[in-house]
Amino acid sequence: MNKFIKSSLILLLVAFSFLSIQAQHTPYDKILSDAFSSQPSGATAIVTKGGEPVFVGAVGTADIELSVEMKPEHIFRLGSITKQFTSVAIMMLEEEGKLNTDDLLTNYIPEYPIGDRKVTVAHLLNHTSGIKSYTGMPGFMQNNTRDYYEVDSLIEVFDEEPFDFEPGTQWSYNNSGYILLGAIIERVSGMSYADFIQERIFDPLNMTDSYYDDAQQMIPNRIPGYSPSREGIVNSNYLDMSIPYAAGSLLSNVEDLAKWNKAVFDGKLISKASMDKIFKPTILADGNEQPYGFGWGIGKFQGSKIYAHGGGIFGFLTKGIYAPDEDVYVAVLSNCNCAPPEEAADRLLGMAIGKSIEREEIKISETALKDYVGTYDVEDADSKRYISFEDGKLYSQRDEGRRFEIYPYGKDQFAFKGDASTLEFIRENGKVVGHHLVQLSGDKGYAKRTSMKIEMKEKVMVPDEILKKYVGKYELNPGMVLEIKIEDGKLMGAPAGQPAAELVASSNTEFAVPDFGVKIVFQVSDTGVCEGLDFTQGPQTIKAKKLDQ
Template sequence: MHQSHPSIDRPQARPSHSARRPQQRRGLQRGGRVVATCLTAALLLTVGGMSAPGFAKASADEAAAAPYAAVMEKAYDPAEPGAAAIVTRGGEVVYRAARGMADMEHEVALEPDMIFRLGSITKQFTGVAIRLLELEGQLSLDDPLTKFLPDFPQTDEPVTVEQLLAHTSGIKSYTGIPGYMDQEIRRDLTVDELIDVFDDEPIDFAPGERHLYNNSGYVLLGAIIEKVTGKSYAEFLQERIFTPLGMAHTHYDDPEQIVDDRVEGYEKEGDEWRNAPFLSMTQPYAAGSLMSSVDDLARWNRALHGGELMKPEQAKALWTSFTTDDGEEVGYGYGFAIGELRGREMIQHGGGIHGFRTYALYLPQDDVYVAVLANNTDNAKSPSRVAQQLAAIAVGDPFPERKAIELPEETLRRYVGVYRIGEDDTRTVTFADGKLHTQRSGGQRFEILPESETRFFYENTFSYLDFVLGEDGEVSHMLFHPDGAEEAERADLTDEEVQTRTKIEISAEQAAAYAGTYKMQPGFEMTIRVDGNRVFSQLPGQPEVELFAEATDAFFLEVVDAQVTFGREDGAVSTVTIHQGGREMPGEKVE
């Protein structure tokens, strides 16, 4: 249940068995197997007007659809897990499509009206539910959490309902507890049991001090809704939102319920697609347990901005940025994030849960809404990127299609150096194997591709940077445009030397000494695996990465700016320390 923040973006329980049956109405039965209709294209679309139940049908206009279809075709392979998408302008559908597979095992193609897990887009519904109760006088956003949950441990400064909504409470997010997402997320829990998971955890900061994306806050909001109304969270949403708005394809996810057109979720390991791992859907709760279709989400957005649930001026508070105690705007309201797209105000939220990634945005200036729901977690198929591309087309300001060119090595090498962003932050440009890479302090290394002699871009993103030359023709600074933003971040080239690390060979016997499990924090362990003379490390919930020796007991990573050192006691390896971004995390060898 994610945003572009940490979240329940990982959890996703296996869909019900109903999703795994051959769906004969969707295809042709041949030899006992389903061959999905339109499998050759696996792209079903509508252009012109709303075609889902409750919307006026219109004939497809292939010419108008072509730019949108091109984005979907580039992002999603028809033979792999894919996505459904909808684009509306002024309340009318201008594009509606699905591409890819809903069920790999039964060869069922995706269709636009199918139902996906939403992940953190659920938070929009929780935020609106709280706002409805506030407008009815059943609660105040200034009410302390303990008014409704008196047994929740109190902090020096009381946590308010509004701080829970805006992710500024400081309460520990249970999905960020080390090791929790590996096994504990699989357990069925009541709401009280779920709250017990994190209620005794130390707070991350004083309430209102700063913004940190937090699933625990939305669990607590769900509990408040139940306390105030005397109904379950699911019942309240059904009665007050889903039924009145005709959202027949939106449900609180119950894996045991038979749900027509529920799609399967998938994750990729190397080049292989696998069924998404299980999690109990009792745990995402009010932070991420809803499922829906793109049609229902379009209805939802229209109702929010059309005064069906509350007056437009009352709804505006939902997407007004919260301000921390020191006056910083956090870019988040009450279940809605606020940003910009192509210079326009953008209201948006993303989601992620095992096997699913989702994203929805609204551009009020143009009355354009886009939702993309994907049944895979492949970063190369990011629904946020696809949705933003579709929205940019809808407003007549599409993102440029960047193409890499070849540049001589001499030209590439002139950009190598350390570029200073601020006192404690740099972006380093390096050259290796004929390619340029950039790496921010403590961050991951990314390749940049040349679009011209001075402009480079990051593949599968909107971000790009320009190297600026001085009057003498030498590199002066770089201008980095995150997500294609007009406003750039400047970093000046310094005289600092690029720190290069030299790999050394170690023997298989030396490597074997590092193998084992290291306890970094309670419930959070790092595993060191050895293959011959190669050393690999893995932290919970992260991919395995190779460590490269640069000295005895000293290693570095290539994928991220981090180092790992080992300590010894009586000659035997006994400790490990991770060094990254100026921070250190020590651990002890336990086996």
């Protein structure tokens, strides 16, 4: 086909898909708009069936300062979706006889100090090496993001750090492992990581909108990324792309990602034997299974098998999901750390495979809502779920975790706002006796209703002179600042430009934000000066230093 005609047709198709977003003609459009239209930034998405696009769309703004509308062809940082490419590159080299994933790391990087530990290439791929992840080392991602690192210099950042655990005994997401994999690719192939990915993957697959990120290179359609702050949306902090390297340095757009996914599963790059290795769950030394293979997460969506990975990098959040049995692929890319793509990706996938998770709220009386209020013992766990009623709404809270509003969408069926799980209440002789928590995977967990009353902790009244010591700004992560202030006599927290929420005290130093499952403990010196805080949400605790005012 004449190159000019081909280019014109591509532009015409892109324009058509963009116009369809503006017109909001399909359920897919609505899902994308619902997820991102409240943000000043934007997002793109693609849905394919059998490798063919059934939806390509964009919403919002690509460049806020220039008021450029988002389009599907715009190019984003992928973040950790890069790990898929690194994994496949390793498998390509294994098929060529240049390495073996069962070999020790020191077969290829002999100077790496592992002692008598047997760290294999496979341990690096599936996050079980125990090597310290450099992105989690205190201060590194706060103080070094403008620095350029040669690969060996980046390895030296973490190679003398103590191991977190013995190889193969635990699973812990680890960016250092993928830096080492990038170094192995370079050493056994004789090519730079960037050149290998370009020449062995991007070029053969005609991924013309995919690159190894380079701030100096002129890249058409590359867009900026944004982060939330107390003042609103700001340009994300600078990050030299030598730092994420083989763990997160690639750029692409949704249409190229669809090409990539189809090529992998069509066997164009690696054999079925290699794919079986990649998509095999990790088995730890104690026999426990982890739902992660080599560069892909392994899970279920409403009973359907899925392979997925997300990415988070300065200014960008990304998600890709593939349902192999239905041959459906979804990718969602966002150019702001403020707008997670997971919910949109899940809803798009559900729509495409005929397992929609759209839940339309129905109206029932307050008296009927109160039927569900109570304490429920979660089966096979030392845990309770509390269903409470407040201001005409029902809320669900697991132990002291985040409190979610739930709303009815069917008889004895409730959906969570902000989460894809549902609750199905069970009755006997007309009375509610328990519920099933139905996960997005389709798995169900039972909880029995008890006669125990909901225990509401009394609010501790902290003296004003102590609260005033906590007022200030605390850096949770680069570009992510939590502001603590006093409003109407209440201690309030406003993270990253979000609406302020009240901090409820359980002691003079310990506070919680129940609706978000957040615990905050202020760190006060012997002299009574607040030096920082511990911010805990779920299993993760961040130590945040108080910034100078």
